[in-house]
Amino acid sequence: MRGAKFIGVAVVLVLAAATGCNDNDSGGAEAASSARVPAGLESFYNQKPSWKNCGDGFKCATVQVPLDYAEPNGAKVGISAIKLPAQDKSDRIGSLLTNPGGPGGSGVEFVRQAGRAFGNDLRRRFDIVGFDPRGVASSAPVRCNTGPQLDRFFATDTSPDDQRETNALAAESKQFAQNCKTKMSAELPHVSTVDAARDMDVLRAALGDRKLTYYGASYGTYLGAFYAEEFPENVRALVLDGAVDPTMSSTDLLIEQAKGFETGLRAFAEDCVKTGSCRFGDTADAVLVNISSLLAKTDKTPLKSSKDSRKVTESLVVMGIARALYVKEYWPVLRQALTQASQNSDGTMLLNLADEMVERKHDGTYSSQTDANMAINCVDKPSPTNLATYGKAAIKAQKAAPRFGPFVVWGGLPCVYWPVQTKQQPKPITAKGAAPIVVIGTIRDPATPYKWAQGLADQLSSGVLLTFDGDGHTAYLQGNHCITEATNDYLITTDPPKDGTTCR
Structure with a gap:
């Protein structure tokens, strides 16, 4: 997380096989059109990305967003995205948007490296999607130092x-x-997590999904929580793994x-x-x-x-x-x-x-x-x-x-x-009205302490805490069968595990 010397590293993640279950939400452009579109942003929400083959079965595109959401007719930022298309289009649920952490980790590289490590049932029913948040990698990157x-x-x-x-x-x-x-x-005033969360909703619409299905690790949990706070009605299923507590000072x-x-x-x-x-x-x-x-x-x-x-x-x-x-x-x-x-x-x-x-x-x-x-x-x-x-x-x-x-x-x-200072103080994120959100915490996680997962799950009005009694940073990605099965079942069906479940 905070500080360039200690951050949530974007690690290549290996996932166990997913478990199949029932379809819950159909996705698609027609379904996406029924979601609320913020006034003045219609051109961004209605854009149709041009997906092109970019090697090894992946498709890549660029999605346009405003540099400053207060001035949507001003400068734009191109958000680089990649997807591994669902294997069964007839039984496809929609897109599984991912973020590997950081801030600063490349979601495009994460999916290119680890997209095929997601379980078969997830890959069969979801496009596995990654993106570089604004300021990161290939999305108008912040580059200051040699x-x-x-x-x-x-x-x-x-x-x-x-x-x-x-x-x-x-x-x-x-x-x-x-x-x-x-x-x-x-660019510096416009690289905040709130800006990136708003970009995610544009991505959701551009992907053709009425609601968002998301997996975020480390800082990706912070981004996902902000998304749920901004767009609670657009949450389908969010997994926040290795959680960050938004109430804490810097x-x-x-x-x-x-x-x-x-x-x-x-x-x-x-x-x-x-x-x-x-x-x-x-x-x-x-x-x-x-x-x-x-x-x-x-x-x-x-x-x-x-x-x-x-x-x-x-x-x-x-x-x-x-x-x-x-x-x-x-x-x-x-x-x-x-x-x-x-x-x-x-x-x-x-x-x-x-x-x-x-x-x-x-x-x-x-x-x-x-x-x-x-x-x-x-x-x-x-x-x-x-x-x-x-x-x-x-x-x-x-x-x-x-x-x-x-x-x-x-x-x-x-x-x-820093030349840009914010006056926005840390505060709890409740995401009132959102569908159940699964927060995963690892008891001996070095980078995102377990108490942060407890705190975020308590703050979220629909938070569900899933605990991994283990070591290392994040849990779902370590191949523990209990964590994998509970998480995959939730992503497919939107039925969360019982709050307080512990896996060993």
């Missing part, structure tokens, strides 16, 4: 020990914000996320000890102490890397560890990376993980993920107005989450200097 500028930003010490280090961090954060002001000033959100990474790291440490060959200690507490020692050592002397000439600073080490905590299957890789770093002062594997986290390519360039992530987060919620106030939040974070707190909170510092 590769070398981002290298310097990510390597900067985000656990400052004195005023000199704090000033250096502030200077990098100011430069990040200034670069975006210089290059993207016209800094409180980061502090809670840091605590989530601490929970994930302890789970990793406990698993390391259980393997019987853990090289970092005989107990979970010992493992955590040794990891803390490694971080303290790296703060003074960065690790080397055989990958390139970059120094693997403490900030990059923490980022690499965090990346591995997103997916439990990465834990063996993390054990190896930490061994390499501890025994040989070699941070190559940790650097590889950190680069994957922020989508840095082998040639030193980056995707738009980091710039888009910061731009969307900064405009979505108010930030502290000065460095001193922000620093108090970092101190609070360090006490609550000693290994991750400072890094997560200081990572959002550019928002203090």
Whole structure:
């Protein structure tokens, strides 16, 4: 989520086979025409995208939306979309719109990589659809910083020990914000989650669906919740997996996320000890102490890397560890990376993980993920107005989450200097009048703590909480049969699982 250094990574997701059931909603252009069309936006809602083959059975199109919904006759933004068509057109329900998270993750790439991993019954009855939200990837991307500028930003010490280090961090954060002001000033006010939610309703109509069927992971839950708040009458079935609590302030959100990474790291440490060959200690507490020692050592002397000439600073080490905590299957890789770093002062594997986290390519360039992530987060919620106030939040974070707190909170510092500030305060989302909405929470989710799923499910007037007693970020995508069956049945029939169901 918030902060370019710690975000909801768009992970390739593997889904178990879906279960078939009865049709509930027919979809199609005729059905779509019966949904409410906001005044002045008829040309956008009535557009017919030109779907073209774009390789490997996929079809791609661009859907036009207004840059500023208050001025629909002004500049436009092209939203890139992709779909894997339903296998059985005679039994087709409609479209399953998806968002993999971020903010900043490419929904087009997600569906291209993972569209066929959806269960057979879902693929048979739904077009699997992805899109790049405005400001992301191929939808008028926010691009502010060069590769070398981002290298310097990510390597900067985000656990400052004195005023000199704090000033250096502030200077990098100011430069990040200034670069975006210089290059993207016209677009920055219009990349909010509310704007993206309104785009989703245009997409729904352009896809020919009377109501929306949606799967959102991580930040995608935040986007889906805002959609339900704006268009409750257009909700057919929404799955919000790895939920974000919309009531939290920008800094409180980061502090809670840091605590989530601490929970994930302890789970990793406990698993390391259980393997019987853990090289970092005989107990979970010992493992955590040794990891803390490694971080303290790296703060003074960065690790080397055989990958390139970059120094693997403490900030990059923490980022690499965090990346591995997103997916439990990465834990063996993390054990190896930490061994390499501890025994040989070699941070190559940790650097590889950190680069994957922020989508840095082998040639030193980056995707738009980091710039888009910061731009969307900064405009979505108010930030502290000065460095001193922000620093108090970092101190609070360090006490609550000693290994991750400072890094997560200081990572959002550019928002203090951002050229576009919002006055809209966080508030509960109720989506009154919406059909049942399924919120999935994973008990030891490092990036979106379980309490956020509980909070969102309670806020939503039709929220249904589905719990996964497991590790890693998000649940539906991990292949747990109980989660998969309950979710797929709901997407097909619109009948939700019993509120409070727990899967193990």
